[in-house]
Amino acid sequence: MEEKVLQIIKETFELATVDKTCSQKTCEAWDSMGQLNLVAELEDAFEISLEPEEIGQMTSYDDVIRILKEKM
């Protein structure tokens, strides 16, 4: 799952490289529109539906992993 999430982050934000420290603070493309794109891609890739509260908390790679683990 970690690899897949990193890959999605990389593609969604069109990054050359990505690592686990990636967050809204460090990544310029991860703005509110980026957040929406990320959520849509994650929902499709993992076949889940994220709740608005969860979407609001997803501001870093670590948050994404934590929330996805809770869902699965």
Add this chain to the structure above:
Amino acid sequence: MSKFVFRNNTVERFFGKEYSFSGYDDISLIPQDADIYVWWYQVPIKYDQQVLADEIGDYAQKLNFVLSQIEPTKSFIALTMDILYFVPFTDDDSRLQQSVANYNNALYNAEASYNNVKVIDITEFTRNYTAADLFDWKFYFVSQMGMNPKLNKEFKVWWERKLSSIALKRKKCLVLDLDNTLWGGILGEDGIEGIKIGGDYPGKAFLYWQKALLGLSRSGVILTICSKNNEHDVLEAWENNPFMVLRQEHFAAYRINWTDKATNIKALADELNLGLDSFVFVDDNPTERELVKQMLPMVSVPDFPKQPYELPVFFKSLVEQYFKVYSITDEDKKKTEQYKANAARAKAAASFTDFASFLESLHIQIGVEAANEFNIQRIAQMTQKTNQFNLTTHRYTDADVRRFLDERWKIWCISVADKFGDNGITGTIIVKPLDSERCEIDTFLLSCRILGKGIEIAFIKRILSLLESSGFKTITANFIPTAKNTQVRGFWDKVGFKCISETEDGSRNYELSLTDTDLSIENYYHITIK
């Protein structure tokens, strides 16, 4: 190419990186540097039907204000409004529908009053989905998405297709098989009476399919046949089967023989003087399709439906994928006739001993007309579609052409008729003045339909005389090579231009001094300046 979207909801996810966006329902800032503008307002969420209706009415006024602020030469594409979420409290409350209908009407009115406005009907996209697919409240609340962000990929594909239909990149020729493609059964085995066309199903399905194709050919798509059959049998079937809709006269050319289809399609392309990439091949036999795909990768080869009742859906996808254009001109409608007349001309050429007397016998009438409201669309269309006899292959929209006219460029088009028929407007020349004595030929192109008669030389010489009488003394011109225009590489040399430089990619710059150029034209070209 920068594109700017006016919108009232979040739509960024549906567009690529070259797009930028207004604020939500914000027309206070109208950037002047965009090349293309998009207008996409969606139904706002309001529960008071009257307030909702008023707000939508207000959008139409905003649109008209924006249009008045934008250069009329820039493309402006407006999407219609579709109702994705709607809660009327009584069944007889139609205020929302009415206001949306009025809004969409306002878009079409804008299209009628502004040359640069084109309207695209969003329901062509939305009707493929259910209400639940189209609108997701979660994403509305999280990001103010007026349409489900999950539809982004499908939307982008559709949107690109609509944009290219505005830019007129349609295929030109449809190559059809006969047995089990245009009718059910096999002519050689079932006979003229036995093949299934007309009557009950499945004949009825093939009948509708043929009627659909006839409609398509009237819009300017050229129909041809490539079939493994005895030509005699087919001619008889065309003649004698009472249910046949498509008959010999509907096909610009055909190859009915036992040669492989790739060779036949190449021969059709040569005969019609069309590039293979403007061909679409339709055949029920997967082996034939595979052969053509392998041998002629430029030809488009869609899969054919297994059951005749699937033909109407197949036809729709065929049109949408390959043949849809934003609008068609009268020239398009006459295509098949023109290509057939060319075949007759080729036969006439065979019976003359010298070429000049053949040309004389054709009674060639050339009309030269300056660009005007009636031919601008056609001129733009030719710059988009002409590949072979095109010296610079600049692609322009009608908005571009209008802008050139505003900037005092000289633009003419040519129409050609002879005793076999009227080819209509089939070429254009676009000249950019550099100073009072010098000008540059920006674009010179002719449709392949009229080549082979020396018309290109007569036309350019006449134009050069016109430029001379306007006071120009030196003309510059360019040749920009593409994969398709090698036949015109030496054209400027032939006219008498001097090549002054050539770059590594093969582009050449030319110059011509009008004072010492022979501009006389053979007298069998009857040229009228309109």
